[in-house]
Amino acid sequence: MSNTAINTAQNVNIEYVYAGLGKRILAFIIDALVLFAYIIILTFTVYRAISVLDGDNDIGAYELSMIPIFIYSLIMHIIFNGRTVGKFIMGIKVVKEDGSPARWSDFIVRWIVRLVDLWLFMFTVGTVSILLTDKQQRLGDMMAKTIVINTRKSVNISHTILQEVDEGYQPIFLNAHLLSDIQANEIKEIYRLAGQSRDYNVLHQLRLKIESILQIKSDLKDGQFVRTVLKDYFHLTSK
Structure with missing residues (x-):
């Protein structure tokens, strides 16, 4: 496993382990399941109600309901300081390369570059980048100067x-x-x-x-x- 040294406020260097591709994929799958559950709930509640009450505005309502899915990753990372539901469950987190907390602007950069990392080339760019870079960064991480680290504690x-x-x-x-x-x-x-x-x-x-x-x-x-x-x-x- 690759480690990164982080300097604390007490001027002591400690090491964190970079989150590997496997954990990041599992975190992504968990997040996808969260969004799938969101769609299922909408299908049996909001969509059904709209179709009964006002069928003419179905398309607009569907488009609006897709906005949370589109911005899910960005909003979760900003609100929960570098974590989504999947990252929290897998015990991983996005931070700056020096170990300091990532800023909202960093999360925006990562989110925008997801289009290249994940969607345009079917995850190929992001996967290859994580596997080949020393800090296990996808393209969005390199542009935002962020890394993904393991945070789970094995000892209380x-x-x-x-x-x-x-x-x-x-x-x-x-x-x-x-x-x-x-x-x-x-x-x-x-x-x-x-x-x-x-x-x-x-x-x-x-x-x-x-x-x-x-x-x-x-x-x-x-x-x-x-x-x-x-x-x-x-x-x-x-x-």
């Missing part, structure tokens, strides 16, 4: 850290509460990813960053230090 951080904190726990770093919620959540995510990939360099960088933020020093090993800070933070802020 609360199971590995926070469940260990009981009522009688005595915090070691009493200023851990100075972390913001955003910082604590990012530390948890980086810790999870570093452990998952066994990237001890990232773990050490994370430790140095925490020490800098909280102005503390410790003899604890990197992993134990991060876990302790998180437990202290959880214990102190929960009160």
Whole structure:
């Protein structure tokens, strides 16, 4: 699998896996099923009602009902920050090449170029492009400078850290509460990813960053230090 390094707000590089062709196809199929369900619902409700009440305006009503299908991908990506129903189920997401959130203008570019990637040449251009490019990008991704990454978590951080904190726990770093919620959540995510990939360099960088933020020093090993800070933070802020 190909990975991409993304620099977080804590100036720590972490890696995400590019979403492969298989997952992207499955996401597309799921989205197609969503739209098919939409058409079925319209057929047995709106279309039937229109044909009974005003058969002369059937064509105009049908054309209007097709607009949500036409703009589905664009609107979903904009509203749900790089995801459609299919992408959400498959655990993949569209982001910028540097890992930052994609903008609405990026989604518009990707949506317009779908005409070439998917429809004009029967998916050939998009498929070949994903298979042959280093970042597994279709033409629309290359033009918008976006990538599709896997986001699904295989480990729940609360199971590995926070469940260990009981009522009688005595915090070691009493200023851990100075972390913001955003910082604590990012530390948890980086810790999870570093452990998952066994990237001890990232773990050490994370430790140095925490020490800098909280102005503390410790003899604890990197992993134990991060876990302790998180437990202290959880214990102190929960009160």
